[in-house]
Amino acid sequence: MSTWLYGIGLWTAQHRRSVVAAWLAAAIVLVGLNHVVGASNVDNFRVPGAQSQAATDLLKARFPERSGATAMVVFHVSSGSLTDPGHAEVVARTIEAL
DSSP, X not given: XXXXXXXXXXXXXXXHHHHXXXXXXXXXXXXXXXXXXXXXXXXXXXXXXXXXXXXXXXXXHHOTTTTTOOOOOOOOOSSSOXXXXXXXXXXXXXXXXX
16 A cells, blocks of 8 residues: 555656646536536525524514525624723623624
């Protein structure tokens, strides 16, 4: 097995431009195939029978202007903690603005 892998590595090193070209061609072909035969994106997240779905449907019926509002917000600090006074104030202002 190691002799076979050595042979592949040696051939790849000796033909590096061909290997890079082959990988690029394969990537282009796969991206093209994905656009031609790939499935469409689905953004329908209904869960029939769930309480949250009933709440979403009720919100849509009574407050249609607010019914599609969903968001995921992630906070990250490079040092310290999100609960530090300076960071917590920024988080609170951001949430209030949302």
